[in-house]
Amino acid sequence: MANPAQDSAGGRVSGLTRQQAEAARRTYGWNELPRGRRTGPLKVFLRQFSNFLVLILIAAGIIAFTLGEYADTLAIGLVIGLNGILGFVQEWRAETALESLRSMLSPQALAVRDGREQVIEARELVPGDLIILEAGARVPADAHLEEAAGLRLDESALTGESVPVDKAPGGDAAEVFAGTVVAAGRALAVVTATGARTAFGEIAALTGAVGLKKTNLQVQLGRLARQLGFAALAIASAILALGLYMGRDAAEMFMTGLSLSVAMVPEGLPAVVTITLALGAAAMVRQKALARRLQAVETLGAASVICTDKTGTLTENKMTVTRVWTLDRIYQVTGTGYDPAGHIAWNGAVTGAREDAVLAQLLEAGLTCTHASLHREGGHWQMTGAPTEGALVTLGYKGWAELPPPDSVLAEIPFSSERKRMSVLVKGIGGEKVLTKGAPEQVLSLCTEVLTQNGPRQLGAEQTAAITEAYEVMAAEGLRVIGLATGTAPGGEIREQDMTFLGLAGLIDPPRPEVRAAIGAARSAGIRVIMITGDSPLTAKAIAAQLGLPAGKTLTGDALEALEDAELDRILQQDVLFARTRPAHKMRIVSALQGQHQIVAMTGDGVNDAPALKQADIGVSMGVRGTDVAKDASDLVLLDDNFATIVRAIGEGRRQFTNVRKFVRYLLSSNAGEVIALLINILIGGPLIFLATQILWMNLVTDGVTAVALGLEKGEPDQMEHPPRRKDAPIVGKAGLLTILALGLYTGLASLWLFLHLLDGNEDLARTAAFTAMVVFEKASVFAFRSLHLPCWRIGFFSNPLLLAALAVTIGAQVAAVYWPPLQVLLHTVPLQAEHWGLIALLVLPVLVVPEVLKTLRYLASRRTSRAAAAA
Template structure:
């Protein structure tokens, strides 16, 4: 521990100095090469297995002189590529917009005022404040520090923490590295591309974004279907050829069959759905850093949450002081020091009470927070706990320390649960300490009672701990304070004199109680993990309605075997006096039980647990840069209720993904059944390749996207979480695909065969139209797998209704508009044909509604649960 200083500016840059520097050096960011970005996205539309098959088909048709077919396939391929390009471009921009919201901030001193600014606005010469957990925003020279260590593994690849010393020489803090211990001040020397990190940025620009787990699963499913399609198409060509059919016709039929089986729109619709979900979460103050977190959140079975600031308001206020000789009450709330301290009903100040004066002096000196007044309001800079102690000292009219008195600091750590400051007092020195009462008592050997010092025997220790527990049982967070005389350089925390306890209240957030009950209704276990003592943790849990029959401390956790821990996690438990290492072990044990774990964290040492959890959740307001960078989700308001809202959104997104995946595959199955069945029956070609492409474009591209916008179903948060191995389709989905595919395919064959006597073109046009109408009508069956549309409201998803109308409009154009008639080889159909189509369409609307109505009725009567 040391504090080294060198002559340096203390007021920072002025406003008049900043503008010229910004004009000269630009923004503090590393701009990646975005040239040809649009071209790369467009080219990517032509690289999928399906599109390659279509291009081959187009070339084959052109070579055989079928110019109209070749043109039709070419137009649809281009249209599909343009649609995919537009969707990917918008998705890419949406993701970049969300990431910009995570742009780090820098704490600077400008014109003598401390302020937070976007790190991109830093300029050389800025005076920056850094502390534990900060991400270094630019290359800088350290000018003042207290026990500063930096993790430079982002640059060097070595994980050892590097000690930093102050001086006005070469830069010794580098962009992208992380402060792991201590705090300090530094002057910016280089920004953006001129930093050491910026010089190797060319390497990072070549790193592609990793696809999400869900995208990989869906792409694998699409590939498996594509392989199946090619095999079936090849068999169809072979069967047709050896039974005497024209080779060209069979090749085109095989290609049509392959096209009908492959859900080409699935990956794009998936990405759009996840991005829309991420955008919706951002509006609810939950910022998604990894797209897979959108749907993974919906599977969460356990939420491990911090207490302070997440379950509580993080507005600490000191309300009680206890010493071995007296008790004090404190009035006032928040950071406003307008309240006062009373003893036996009388106001008292530090000048009139030596014991109170000594305690308040430690509260002020062993502190890094500041209280400032501006325009009749008080602003606190620093941690809420330290800020509450500063406000307390103001209420007691304690003497404010000068910065020159602070000589050295032992920073707070999650392992020691305390901090201390070495302070110069005239010609002498004193060491002041504060922290968790039991950790403060562990370094004390005496105590003050009525201005006299007594050895700290077992009786006094018991009395102190009893008072501590009594305050904690009332829901107070308790801080112990101690001090001793010292020498220059004497910073060892030993032989301290115990001064007293301060009780602080951090009221629970009013909305958290209801959020916890919502979790319980949804089958989600909530586990509080806090650094506070077990008594305080129990009191807060009781106020929030959080069941916690067992309260384990970090020390007790360390004595447990993995088997014992796994067993106790199945009960109502909370953890107190824990360290980040304990969090990691808890997450690992929960995952060993098969749980899907969401874990909150805000500190540097929380990063391993956040990475290990299925969903790492960092605090946006009080979290460190390291915690945010290690997370999947950032809470912009640090509120537990926001997590519950994000889980509801995640469940909605997963359900919608399942809906449109089943819908797309059932639609394509119907096309495949119709094509293959007609071939086996020796019928003419039931659909032309251009018509198959048209069907997929109308249904897959528009209706599926609209289905992905479906609102959350009633009662969705009363269902248990889905299993870790739950699939997108599920057994019910496979049955839906088979049954609907068989019906729509069989109905298409019947219509085609019954109309052949009127001519092949009219039969094909009617069947082509029927299949489009079938798929547009069937989409309503997929809006919910248990709730009828009569309950949801037929028009409640206006996007889906508009998509169906658009699909109907385009199909009318396909059979009545001459240019499309020529392209798709159709001709107008009469009223009798529409009646036939309508007759086969009605069951697709009525039957699913009846089945869901019966299941819903049985569920309400308690006979059975609705099937999904």
């Protein structure tokens, strides 16, 4: 492409004119990433009605309307509308909250336009623009360096590498990339790519190529809905055909078929699932996790593997000095990040510049040979400059070294990738001197002496070997090692020779303090944690060791590329960590794990994490440090960037799935009782035991309210002490089906017996009694589902006060349905007498007692087995 900046009459220094920039923008567009398939509010709302159960409800409503049952139509319409509104509110709230987190691309840029420097909106940049990069600025577009002085970039958001990269004109080091941060120095660069054409944009496009996936809960509920729908259609059609064959009235049989269809489909299920997940999502927001989709937290609860980035996720993304080495002393340094709260210790005793002359000179070199600075802002310490230099400045503060005057540096030879060191000329009390810092081998090569507690000593082979061994050991432990030296300045010039070696500083991007416990909790829950980082293998292994993360094997991205899929599958069955990886590597790892039927959660905050975040079963991004691309690709955004929040979210997800399983089984057992009573009554030729309106009342009003309260049960005590559920774990399952059939058979037969027992006197009375009995049975059976394996006395009868309130409300609503005239008209009920309530009370006792006795016996047997195993 022609470069307008080069072709301009004023030459490159003048930059583009406004007219040239506008012409280029017509060709290249705005400097911003395409928003992709940003879902509008209407589409989000309509998406709530794509669930198969909801479609069945819509069909039932249409049939009821066609038959003139307008009350039924209204009731069905209300539950459909409630489900849609609740789902829309939560998902749209998550989308708008995410919009407020957009902050990756720099909003402004310093550019040369019309021959002068001016601040413009970053989105206005075009290829050919001249931009000026300064410390602390975010690079607004891909560019080629024309001039640079001590330029170092933090590319961790793009590559995962936590150590700043040196940049200079000429060669590969001349390319700078959008979204990276200037850690130190200043540069003039010409823009080469903007928006989607940047390296940042290419990764975003790779992310967009990964399709949306359904969660396991959606798959399970969809399968259940289809099974129920087809079963309802088949049975209702069979009953309709049988009735017509027997000569029954066609309108009556249509209503019977509709009643059966309504009874078989738990109309309240979509709304209950939506409400439960929405309340769970709201609870997670209070715990600093934003679920972009309602099912996200539930899916995280099933995670069997967490693939996590290192930089900014497991670590603080703040370089910190943890060790100082001199020839005769090794110092330990406490504290993390750029907060000077910490100290330097030798032999367990706190020390500093006043007590240790060698340490004082080393700290002075770190404080003076730098472009970094610390300052307090809003009660917090902020660092400006390169992370490594910031760590050395923070070290000086911890050692109580004197801060150099602002004008102490007289001259400088900046750091470069070729020299691998930086030197400054400073004025001091005894005259001018040179201070140098850089790669240990480079600094050591300049020295002829080494400073000790007894003064300078000649640097011989023995001392050189000791220094070399020290920095090799530190490097092997994953530390980044910096050497520091001092020298004389004859003639007031920087002379990098005959210097005195001061010592070594070992730095690392430290782990977040809460992460080790979080990883331990995840492993206790049967969840593997795999580190996938762009950083070096040594650093990755050091961080893994500090976090208690097992890593029997370390594999680099290049080694991964050479592996066949079968070999990668074998390696992934071991404890392994991955280093020097690129986005495609992360996607391959996630895909391979999914091929092993693992449910994979991927955490990360950088652009390089985004494709794998979207590929994973659930992507978890960081809300503070996370890039826009990463947030857009994720299902869950951690608002506090706290890895430990993931473990809490896993617990919440397990609680949600268990509760969904509870209320699905509860609702189906209620429906089973209604269906059994209806079917047997029809087969024996009796009048309709339940009207469609009464079934809707049971399924929506009484059962729906109770199921929502059941969905708010607290997590069971051992939910984080067992392995994750299987990917294909059913919501109902064989044990659940047996429970549903047993309860349904009893409640159906009991209500049918009551109906037939009272039928001789009054059909409306018999139907009202059977209708009320079924409601009471369903309220009593909820206690059997509060825990799927623990008796109520173990979890506490009053541990879910909302459930008790829901039972009181629904029983009260049923009493009103029996005695309040408006509801009597709507539901076709008549008042019951005391003896009728007495019969209902006797019939409900087995529903209350039998499940609790069975669960108590199983619990006691389990405890005896556990004690016997412990004794053995």
